[in-house]
Amino acid sequence: xxxxxxxxxxxxxxxxxxxxxxxxxxxxxxxxxxxxxxxxxxxxxxxxxxxxxxxxxxxxxxxxxxxxxxxxxxxxxxxxxxxxxxxxxxxxxxxxxxxxxxxxxxxxxxxxxxxxxxxxxxxxxxxxxxxxxxxxxxxxxxxxxxxxxxxxxxxxxxxxx
Amino acid sequence: xxxxxxxxxxxxxxxxxxxxxxxxxxxxxxxxxxxxxxxxxxxxxxxxxxxxxxxxxxxxxxxxxxxxxxxxxxxxxxxxxxxxxxxxxxxxxxxxxxxxxxxxxxxxxxxxxxxxxxxxxxxxxxxxxxxxxxxxxxxxxxxxxxxxxxxxxxxxxxxxxxxxxxxxxxxxxxxxxxxxxxxxxxxxxxxxxxxxxxxxxxxxxxxxxxxxxxxxxxxxxxxxxxxxxxxxxxxxxxxxxxxxxxxxxxxxxxxxxxxxxxxxxxx
Numbered sequence: 491x492x493x494x495x496x497x498x499x500x501x502x503x504x505x506x507x508x509x510x511x512x513x514x515x516x517x518x519x520x521x522x523x524x525x526x527x528x529x530x531x532x533x534x535x536x537x538x539x540x541x542x543x544x545x546x547x548x549x550x551x552x553x554x555x556x557x558x559x560x561x562x563x564x565x566x567x568x569x570x571x572x573x574x575x576x577x578x579x580x581x582x583x584x585x586x587x588x589x590x591x592x593x594x595x596x597x598x599x600x601x602x603x604x605x606x607x608x609x610x611x612x613x614x615x616x617x618x619x620x621x622x623x624x625x626x627x628x629x630x631x632x633x634x635x636x637x638x639x640x641x642x643x644x645x646x647x648x649x650x651x
Numbered sequence: 652x653x654x655x656x657x658x659x660x661x662x663x664x665x666x667x668x669x670x671x672x673x674x675x676x677x678x679x680x681x682x683x684x685x686x687x688x689x690x691x692x693x694x695x696x697x698x699x700x701x702x703x704x705x706x707x708x709x710x711x712x713x714x715x716x717x718x719x720x721x722x723x724x725x726x727x728x729x730x731x732x733x734x735x736x737x738x739x740x741x742x743x744x745x746x747x748x749x750x751x752x753x754x755x756x757x758x759x760x761x762x763x764x765x766x767x768x769x770x771x772x773x774x775x776x777x778x779x780x781x782x783x784x785x786x787x788x789x790x791x792x793x794x795x796x797x798x799x800x801x802x803x804x805x806x807x808x809x810x811x812x813x814x815x816x817x818x819x820x821x822x823x824x825x826x827x828x829x830x831x832x833x834x835x836x837x838x839x840x841x842x843x844x845x846x847x848x849x850x851x852x853x854x855x856x857x858x859x860x861x862x863x864x865x866x867x868x869x870x871x872x873x874x875x876x877x878x879x880x881x882x883x884x885x886x887x888x889x890x891x892x893x894x895x896x897x898x899x900x901x902x903x904x905x906x907x908x909x910x911x912x913x914x915x916x917x918x
Binding site: 494509510511512513532533534535537540543546547548549551552553554556557601604608620622623624 | 652653654655656657659679682683686687690691699701703727750751752753754756757831832833
């Protein structure tokens with residue numbers, strides 16, 4: 491395996507698929523069995539498939555796996571340390587009733603995780619604006635925005651990213 | 652998604668040669684339009700040529716009279732780079748308003764411009780700014796480059812390498828988003844500089860266009876009220892389920908006036 495035929499998923503080096511016509515979400519879910527990332531609209535609108543590539547939020551249904559060879563990819567499975575406590579964002583989502591059906595949730599969490607580095611202020615208007623690429627049909631967004639504001643504050647205060 | 656051959660180019664020469672050998676090949680920039688099209692079955696290229704490993708297409712730098720932006724620069728990078736925000740804040744703001752952060756992290760200025768979607772933001776910004784498009788073999792003015800719906804002056808084997816934005820002058824771009832797609836229902840870019848005023852509109856339906864009547868009016872007096880009572884010609888606009896032609900024509904005037912007001916605010 492060399493850098494052009496593998497990628498790093500949640501810290502683990504994994505071989506990329508042999509055929510190029512595989513999207514990142516297809517590879518993660520169908521070949522790596524990392525089904526935390528969800529396929530909803532499959533047309534790059536809803537953001538449920540959001541993962542991090544080199545720390546940047548991307549819609550994994552609109553990226554080919556072979557485009558991200560050699561890259562560090564983080565999915566929702568990689569948010570909390572293996573066997574460890576919930577990530578501050580995950581805990582905040584629970585506390586603020588930020589999910590109902592859960593379909594958009596992993597995409598929301600990964601989008602929020604990227605907001606730390608982006609410098610999005612932990613304020614409702616800024617967070618809501620930053621969520622422009624993520625749709626939720628259940629919650630009406632209020633709990634999601636509150637949870638992300640809390641999560642961003644805690645992470646920036648040093649409470650375990 | 653159709654089966655295809657995937658190639659990663661390491662020189663622009665490769666890309667040109669491959670395009671000549673494989674006339675049905677498509678260039679893969681950020682993939683935010685192309686991959687979605689392929690998944691919907693609207694495109695099925697047998698060969699994809701990935702441009703991400705061409706370092707010369709990633710450069711952003713200030714030259715004496717222009718800002719150089721490489722074709723493979725993402726909207727996100729253009730929006731956040733301090734040197735762009737300082738030199739041409741209107742360009743940074745246009746970039747930061749495209750779609751959403753996830754799309755901006757992958758989508759590129761070159762991909763947007765070469766595709767020339769009639770509702771895209773970058774073509775309007777380039778046309779208003781009087782930008783120059785640089786390919787592997789020549790330079791093309793924005794006025795000559797954009798030729799209608801999804802149509803540019805690029806030859807089938809020609810590769811866009813970057814864009815030169817004049818440093819003189821200022822740009823303000825205002826768009827009214829179609830709520831679901833986030834594309835511009837109509838977008839108005841107004842540039843004011845040493846050579847006068849340029850107005851470019853996107854979203855009207857027949858490809859991006861300048862608006863000579865507005866430019867003349869604003870050259871007489873640069874104020875939003877100069878456009879009061881002047882709509883873009885409705886017969887040059889499209890009517891569809893999102894908006895009537897008349898609505899688009901009126902919106903064009905409203906947004907152009909707002910862009911002028913932004914110029915006055917920031918003067």
